[in-house]
Amino acid sequence: MFHPRAPIGSASIIAAMISMALLTTGCGRERLTASKIADFIDSNRPSDEQAPQDAPPNQGNNETSVNVEAPKLPLSTGGIPTLPAILYEYANVQLPSHFRGPGPGGSVIQTDNTPANNPMTNTDATLGRVLFYDTRLSANNTVSCASCHQQSHGFGDPRPLSEGFQGALTGRHSMGLTNAQFYDRGRFFWDERAGSLEEQVLMPIQDPVEMGMSVPDLREKLSTTPFYASLFDDAFGSAEVTDESVSRALAQFVRSLVSFESKFARAFTNGDRPNVSAALTPQEDRGRRIFDRNCANCHETNAQVGDRPRNNGLDATITDSGAGRGQFKTPSPRNVAVRATYMHDGRFATLREVVQFYNNEIQANPELDNRLENDGLPRRLNLNGAEIDALIAFLNTLTDGAFLTDVRFSDPFE
């Protein structure tokens, strides 16, 4: 048995309420004093009154329609975060035995991409959480990481393409960040162009469509936002805002987004071997067996993580080469039911469409992964209606309701 997500009981909720009033840390150190807040409120009126930042370079594409109004998103703009007096636990999360022990294709923890020089700490991940939800990370204070990575959607975005800070669309579908920590190769984006998560997290901030900031602007903006001084100081021993500290904190928060509870997980009451009949309905279990036979060789381990980019035959003619030859990073279907739309371009609106695609619609192309071929032809599963329903039912058991509502990952500005 394991004891997940321990320190978010009623004691810390009360503590959080106390901190709203007192704004002190659990160890008695001052975090945000009343006078700092007064200074902050005076010097940082709501974002719509702030001087707009310089627009990013247009990149010679005059056709991009630019929406001057902020996208209408359910997000805080500006404001100060409310943090718990006793920091939430990110560093010492006890993973369950089915993550630690062997599973189909290996154990989950063996795919951990945490680098030795950026281990998880509660202060760093707390700063990362604030940064993740802060719209100040975009040039016109309208978009945060969470605009396109929404907790209730497994830290993905239901829209096929997301809207950046000026309303322009991203080139690909947003990726769900659930269990980003568990990807052996430690590379990020659909095409794996980021060599590490530490490198990745600074890229959307500077992306001309997504957030449109320069790193000097970012340093300047965060340095003049008073509450950050104590957060950076607590995390890195200095109030100075550096690219490295922003990167380390954001990467840790993203790595903290670990999901290991779900209906499927409840089958593992007895170590790493599933006692499925106790947890899953016969239909879900039938779907699990179909998944193990046909999908688990790419969506591996008990966290169904990908092993590397692959071409899964979406198109006969490759239009987006991805990581090369139409290969894309293989995402985990963990929390997939709340993450529609699907694939790198968001082409499928439902899990049924995904399953029908894998059933009979895989396209022949020279780069098709041989796991999806039979005798040189695209594999046809020829599942009947009941089997399709069963596979969808199994994918639905991978939804982790505790994760999707965990306060540790929620918006501190709300």
Ligand code: HEC
């Ligand atoms: C405007 C929407 C948008 C914003 C804002 C945004 N992202 Fe993303 N994110 C995306 C899209 C789209 C992709 C996939 C892009 C690609 O692969 O080409 C992505 C991919 C990622 C990935 C790769 C996941 C993986 O498994 O490889 C990570 C990590 C990530 N974003 C974190 C962040 C962080 C941290 C922030 C804030 C600093 C952020 N994103 C802001 C849209 C956004």
Ligand code: HEC
């Ligand atoms: C050859 C490896 C491979 C096999 C086998 C495979 N997949 Fe995938 N899967 C991928 C890749 C690669 C992607 C991403 C493709 C893209 O977006 O271009 C993907 C994407 C998905 C997605 C979309 C996830 C998201 O976040 O958008 C789902 C759901 C999925 N697969 C389910 C399945 C199921 C169910 C099976 C078995 C019937 C299966 N996969 C078999 C490689 C594979």
